[in-house]
Amino acid sequence: MKHFEENSNNHKHCNRHGKHENHNNENKKNECGSHSDVSQYKHNHEEGKKHGHCHGKEENKHHNMQKPDMTGMPFKYDKEEEVIEEKVLGFNKLKEDLHSLVQEKKPFTISSFASMYGVSDLEVCYAMPENMRTITDGKNFETIWKELATWEKATVIILHLGSAFEISTKINVGAFGHGYYNIMGESPLEGHIKADEIHSIVFSTMPFMGLESLSVLFFDKTGRLIFSVYAGRQNRQIIESVKTSFYKMKDEYLHNNSISRKSLVIYSSLTGNTKQVAEAVQSVIPCCDIVSIDNIPENLDEYYFTAIGYWVDRGLPDAKSKKLIRSLKNMNVALFGTLGAYPDSPHAKGCIRDSETMLKTTGKNNNVLGSFLCLGKIDPKLMDYMGKFMGDTHPVTPERKARLLEAQTHPDNNDLENAKAVFKGFAERLGL
Secondary structure, three states: OOOOOOOHHHHHHOOOEEEEOOOOOOOOOOOOOOOOHHHHHHHHHHHHHHHOOOHHHHHHHHHHOOOOOOOOOEEEEEOOEEEEOOOOOOOHHHHHHHHOOOOOOOOOOOOHHHHHHHOOOOHHHHHOOOOHHEEEEEEHHHHHHHHHHOOOEEEEEEEEEEEEEEEEEEEOEEEEEEEEEEOOOOOOHHHHHHHHHEEEEEEEEOOOOOOOEEEEEEEEEOOOOOEEEEEEEEOEEHHHHHHHHHHHHHHHHHHHHOOOOOEEEEEEOOOOOEEEEEEEHHHHHOOOEEEEEEHHOOOOOHHOOEEEEEEOOOOOOHHHHHHHHHHOOOEEEEEEEEEOOOOOHHHHHHHHHHHHHHHOOOOOEEEEEEEEEEEEOOOHHHHHHHHHOOOOOOOOOHHHHHHHHHOOOOOOOOOHHHHHHHHHHHHHHHHO
């Protein structure tokens, strides 16, 4: 759950997530129809029961709602305020810390840094000083593997569920067949590599335990480290011929490297609020297409990064956006939206938490970079409806009226610049 971490001093953001209001009135939709007071929600729900708005299963749904499971999560959960405080340090902090951390005699790995700072494994590589890494396209897999097979000795490391499996040997050349790159022969290392799922390859000189270390790292589309190949050693020293081969490849792909990463901005907008933010987001992302939610391309897999913009409807993305978000798998994705509540309100925080949770459910394998929300003018039809029919359950208090009037002037230039800053940071993290 990583959002607004790079721009916390420039704009209001949602590093703390709160439980949001979710009403059962499904008949009216609004681009920014939001409510920011949790205590008001409790009152409204009781009023709703009196007036017959909550019945049977729908009523039980509210009583049976469970608080999020905080076990093993890097958050502080305050039951009294029902707020989750994010403790993830973030990409920029990792960039600041990394050079000194790798000099320490501690068993830090790419994956341990990713866990510590709340980023993907590949983002750790982008946080490295440029002279410490060269990143190339996964399409170069076969050529690189054949060069690795010339090494006198290599150590292949596979991390799985907290365990590390190491095989030190001479690597064999493989061959493609049945959708895999198949490695067989007399070497202890045999297997079948799903080469088409390797999207990035990194040549890393990041030290280990303060000692020189050279590795070739293989990542999937969402930045997960699949496996690593380390330069072989003799008498604890890297074999000289292996070192020569490693630096030859590292320099070659540094100076002759073309990585094409297409991105896509998808937006849902009723009054034009979210479309404005979408256009601002697109302007700072290289090689980026933009479409409305009614014109989504059939194949989203061709895009390396997808940004989805929605308008908040009863504390969640609008229906079309919600359906799209729930359908995504194996994507690098970030969210943005507009709403009538303040973007640092419990209502907004709950929307961010729940929309990102849709992307993070088991089996989705999405790399969720974060979210951005800002105020947006409310549909005039909804304003009229609220004034005529919702006076009892949603009274327009002076405070609420002031907020709704303020929302009519948004998104403004400051909102759009803040959106640009956030998504520039996301683009940097992905190497776009």
